[in-house]
Amino acid sequence: MRVAVLKGGRSLERQVSLKSGARVEDALERLGHEVVAIDVGADLVERLTEERPDLAFVALHGRDGEDGTVQELLEVMGIAYTGSGVSSCIRASDKVLAKHAMLDAGIPTPDFFAFNETAFRELGAAQALPAIEERLEFPIVVKPASQGSALGIKFARTAADVPSALVAAFSYDRKVLLERHIDGRDLAVSVIDDQPDDAGAAQSGEAGCRARGKSAAPRALPIVEAVPEQEDFYDFEARYEIGRTRFVCPAELPEGVAERARSVALDVYRLLGCRGFARVDLMLGEPDDSGAARDGEDGCRAHSGLFVLEVNPIPGLTETSLLPQAADAAGIGFDELIERIVGAVEVTVK
Amino acid sequence: MSPGSRRSRSTAHDIERYAALFAQRTKVMKSSAMRDLMALTERADVISLAGGLPDTSTFPAESYASLMTTVAAESCARALQYGPTEGLALVKRCIVEVMQAEGMEVDADEVLVTTGGQQVIDLVCKTLLDPGDVVVTEGPTYPGAVPTFSAYQADVVQVTMDRDGMRTDELEATLEALETAGRRPKFIYTVPNFHNPAGVTLSLERRRELVRIAAERELLVLEDNPYGLLRYEGSPLPTLRSLDDEFVIYASTFSKILSPGVRLGWTAAPAPVLAKMNIGKAASDLCSSSLSQYFVSAYFDAGPWENYVRSLIEIYRRRRDVMLDALAEHFPREAEWTHPQGGLFIWATLPDYIDTTDLLARALEQHVAFVPGRAAYLDGRGGSSMRLNFSGVDEELIREGIRRLGEVVREQVALYGTLTGAGPAPSRAARPAAPQPAAEESELAKVLRLPAQRSRAR
Numbered sequence: 001m002r003v004a005v006l007k008g009g010r011s012l013e014r015q016v017s018l019k020s021g022a023r024v025e026d027a028l029e030r031l032g033h034e035v036v037a038i039d040v041g042a043d044l045v046e047r048l049t050e051e052r053p054d055l056a057f058v059a060l061h062g063r064d065g066e067d068g069t070v071q072e073l074l075e076v077m078g079i080a081y082t083g084s085g086v087s088s089c090i091r092a093s094d095k096v097l098a099k100h101a102m103l104d105a106g107i108p109t110p111d112f113f114a115f116n117e118t119a120f121r122e123l124g125a126a127q128a129l130p131a132i133e134e135r136l137e138f139p140i141v142v143k144p145a146s147q148g149s150a151l152g153i154k155f156a157r158t159a160a161d162v163p164s165a166l167v168a169a170f171s172y173d174r175k176v177l178l179e180r181h182i183d184g185r186d187l188a189v190s191v192i193d194d195q196p197d198d199a200g201a202a203q204s205g206e207a208g209c210r211a212r213g214k215s216a217a218p219r220a221l222p223i224v225e226a227v228p229e230q231e232d233f234y235d236f237e238a239r240y241e242i243g244r245t246r247f248v249c250p251a252e253l254p255e256g257v258a259e260r261a262r263s264v265a266l267d268v269y270r271l272l273g274c275r276g277f278a279r280v281d282l283m284l285g286e287p288d289d290s291g292a293a294r295d296g297e298d299g300c301r302a303h304s305g306l307f308v309l310e311v312n313p314i315p316g317l318t319e320t321s322l323l324p325q326a327a328d329a330a331g332i333g334f335d336e337l338i339e340r341i342v343g344a345v346e347v348t349v350k
Numbered sequence: 351m352s353p354g355s356r357r358s359r360s361t362a363h364d365i366e367r368y369a370a371l372f373a374q375r376t377k378v379m380k381s382s383a384m385r386d387l388m389a390l391t392e393r394a395d396v397i398s399l400a401g402g403l404p405d406t407s408t409f410p411a412e413s414y415a416s417l418m419t420t421v422a423a424e425s426c427a428r429a430l431q432y433g434p435t436e437g438l439a440l441v442k443r444c445i446v447e448v449m450q451a452e453g454m455e456v457d458a459d460e461v462l463v464t465t466g467g468q469q470v471i472d473l474v475c476k477t478l479l480d481p482g483d484v485v486v487t488e489g490p491t492y493p494g495a496v497p498t499f500s501a502y503q504a505d506v507v508q509v510t511m512d513r514d515g516m517r518t519d520e521l522e523a524t525l526e527a528l529e530t531a532g533r534r535p536k537f538i539y540t541v542p543n544f545h546n547p548a549g550v551t552l553s554l555e556r557r558r559e560l561v562r563i564a565a566e567r568e569l570l571v572l573e574d575n576p577y578g579l580l581r582y583e584g585s586p587l588p589t590l591r592s593l594d595d596e597f598v599i600y601a602s603t604f605s606k607i608l609s610p611g612v613r614l615g616w617t618a619a620p621a622p623v624l625a626k627m628n629i630g631k632a633a634s635d636l637c638s639s640s641l642s643q644y645f646v647s648a649y650f651d652a653g654p655w656e657n658y659v660r661s662l663i664e665i666y667r668r669r670r671d672v673m674l675d676a677l678a679e680h681f682p683r684e685a686e687w688t689h690p691q692g693g694l695f696i697w698a699t700l701p702d703y704i705d706t707t708d709l710l711a712r713a714l715e716q717h718v719a720f721v722p723g724r725a726a727y728l729d730g731r732g733g734s735s736m737r738l739n740f741s742g743v744d745e746e747l748i749r750e751g752i753r754r755l756g757e758v759v760r761e762q763v764a765l766y767g768t769l770t771g772a773g774p775a776p777s778r779a780a781r782p783a784a785p786q787p788a789a790e791e792s793e794l795a796k797v798l799r800l801p802a803q804r805s806r807a808r
Binding site for chain 2: 010012014015117120121126129151152162163164166167168169170171172
C-alpha cells in the first residue's frame with residue numbers, strides 16, 4: 001500500500017511530530033508499505049494530489065494536525081487516513097469542549113471554568129476571578145484550551161499568580177481554562193481498536209459519507225504511570241526527555257482502580273467518537289478527594305478519585321511516548337501497533 | 351525489534367535500558383520545551399532575532415574561491431592531513447596579530463588553537479571542574495555555556511549585572527559567602543565586551559577590580575572575548591588578560607571577524623593550565639581542522655584582514671541603530687533594554703508578569719522569534735527577559751520583526767492590566783508617540799514577503 005506519513009507541520013509540537021513520523025515511516029517500510037514522507041506545509045494539498053497515496057498516516061500533533069484541520073482536507077480529497085475523524089478531533093483537541101461533553105455524560109473531570117480573551121477584554125470577566133478562585137481553591141491549574149503536551153500550563157498557588165498564569169496561557173490559545181488541581185498520580189490509558197475477524201464496514205461514529213473505519217472494539221492497554229524525577233509537575237521537558245521521568249507500566253494500582261481507570265478511558269473514547277487509537281490522561285486523587293466528590297454531583301463519587309484531564313486523539317509515537325510503551329506492555333511491538341492502526345482504516349487500494 | 355530492519359529505533363524497553371546506562375551528568379543536562387520552540391524559530395517564514403549569526407553573506411565568493419585555490423595549489427596534502435593538537439604555526443601567527451590588534455602581546459607557544467571559542471569553555475571545564483565545583487559567572491550568562499557547565503555538573507553561581515557589566519561588589523560578597531561556606535570556586539566566567547546576551551560592557555574600573563579580586567584569591571578568570579573587535583562606538587577598553595596574565599585564561603575566535611563556518615577559536619592561558627587543556631583537546635578531537643587553518647592563514651596572507659571587519663562594523667552598527675529605534679517606537683513603556691556599544695545582542699526586559707518563553711509561542715504565530723531570557727540562567731531567573739540579535743537579518747526585517755514583537759508585548763501588557771484592574775482595557779492603538787498603521791495596512795504588513803531561506807544556508 002502507498003502510505004503518506006504526514007508529520008512536522010507548523011504546530012509547537014513540530015519536533016515531537018517529526019520524531020513520531022520518522023518512527024512510523026520505519027515501521028511502515030518494515031511492514032512492506034511504500035512510504036511517502038510529507039512535512040506538512042503550504043504545499044500539502046499539492047503534494048497529496050501528486051503522490052496519490054492509498055492512505056495518509058497522520059503523525060501530526062497539536063494545531064492543524066490534531067484539531068481536525070488536516071482531517072477535513074483529507075476528507076475533501078477523498079484520502080483515507082488513520083486515527084480519529086474530524087468531529088472527534090475537534091472535540092478532543094479542545095479541552096473545554098471535551099470536558100463539557102464529559103460533564104454531560106457523567107464522566108468525572110476536574111471542576112473548571114473557561115473563558116476566551118474577549119470575556120476578559122470586553123466583558124469584565126476579571127471581576128469574576130475571586131468567585132472562581134473560591135470555587136476551585138488553590139492551587140489552580142491554568143491552561144490553554146487547545147495546546148497539547150504541557151506547554152503553557154501554569155500552577156497558580158495564590159490569587160496573585162492568576163493574572164500572569166492567564167497571560168501565559170493566552171499566549172497559546174484565545175481560550176483558556178482554570179481547573180481544580182487534583183493532587184495525585186498521573187495516569188495515561190492508551191486505547192486502540194481491536195479488529196474483529198470480519199472486516200465488515202460499519203460506521204465509525206462520523207456522519208454519513210465521511211471516512212469510515214472498520215467495525216472495531218476499543219480496548220484499553222495497560223496503564224502507564226508517569227513519575228517525574230525532579231519537577232513538581234509532569235511537564236513538557238520531562239515528557240520527551242529520556243531519563244527525566246520514570247514510567248511504570250503497568251502502573252502499580254489495585255486491580256479495582258486499574259479496571260475503573262480503563263473503563264472510564266473507554267467511556268471517554270467512545271463518547272468523543274475516537275477511532276483507531278487515542279490516549280486518555282487521568283489523575284488519580286485520593287478516593288475522598290474533596291473537590292470533585294463535592295462538585296461532581298452526578299455519580300462522580302463512584303469513580304473514587306479518578307478524573308479525566310484530556311484526550312489526545314493523536315498521542316505521541318516517539319521513543320518515550322506513552323502509547324508505544326503501553327502497547328509494548330501488552331505484547332504489541334511498535335510495528336504491530338502501527339499495523340493495527342493502519343488496519344483500523346478501511347482503504348480501497350487504487 | 352525485527353531483525354534485518356534497515357533503520358531500527360528503540361522500543362519502550364530499550365529506553366529503560368539506555369536510561370540505566372546514561373551517566374549521571376546527562377540528568378542535569380538542560381534540555382527543554384525551549385529547545386523545541388527554538389527549532390521553530392528556524393522556519394523560513396520566521397523573522398528570527400533569535401540566532402547569534404554573523405552575516406556571512408557579505409563575504410565575497412570570489413575571495414573564498416581564490417583562497418581555496420591557493421590552499422589547493424600550495425598545501426593540498428597538508429591541508430587534508432591531521433595537524434598538531436596545539437594548532438599550526440601559520441595560524442598562530444594570525445592569532446598573534448589579532449590579539450595585538452586588541453592590545454595584547456602573546457607568544458605563539460602560549461596559544462592553543464581550538465574548534466571554535468566554544469571548545470575553550472569545554473576544555474576549561476574539563477581541566478578545572480570536578481562535579482559540584484563552583485563556577486561564578488554573570489547573570490545572565492552566555493546561553494551556549496549553560497549546557498557545558500551542566501555537562502560538567504558545575505554548581506553555577508550567577509552575579510547580577512548592570513550597565514557596567516558584572517557587579518564586582520556583589521562578586522566579592524558572593525566569593526566571601528562561598529568561602530564562609532567552605533567552598534572555593536574554580537573560575538569566574540565572563541564576557542567583558544558587548545556581553546552575550548546582556549549587551550553591556552564591563553567598565554575599566556570593574557575590569558581592574560575583577561582581576562584584583564581574582565589575583566587576591568588566586569582564582570582563574572575565563573575571559574571570553576568573541577566580539578571585542580566589533581565596536582560601533584566608544585573607545586576600546588583593555589582586555590582582562592592585558593591587565594593580568596597570571597590568572598586570566600583568554601578565549602577568542604575567528605567566528606565574528608571572518609567566519610563561524612571555519613570553526614576556529616583559540617585560547618591563551620598560563621602555561622600549566624594550557625598544557626592540561628592541550629591534553630584535554632587531544633582527547634576530544636586530536637586537532638582542529640587543518641583545512642580551516644590553511645584557509646585562515648591564506649586569508650591573512652591575502653591582504654589586511656581588518657578591512658572585512660570594518661565592513662561588518664558598518665553593517666552591524668546600522669542594524670543595531672535600526673533595532674534600537676524600532677524598540678523605542680514599538681515596545682511599551684513598561685519594557686527596558688540595553689544599548690550595546692558593539693557585539694550582536696540587545697537584552698530586553700519586560701514586566702515580570704510576562705513569561706518570555708510563553709510569549710515566544712505567541713510571537714511565533716506572528717512569525718517572529720527571539721531567545722527567551724531563561725536560557726541565560728541556571729537558576730530559573732530571566733523569565734521576563736529576551737535576547738534580540740541584530741546581526742543576522744537585514745534592516746527591513748529588523749524593523750518589521752520588532753514591530754510585530756512590540757504588538758504582541760503590548761497585547762499582553764494590556765491583557766494583564768485588564769486582569770488586575772490596574773488599568774482600563776487599553777485599546778491596541780497604543781501610545782500616541784507610536785502611531786500604528788491603519789488596520790488594513792497592518793494586516794498587509796503581516797504578509798510582507800520574506801526572502802525565502804536567505805539566512806538558512808549560513
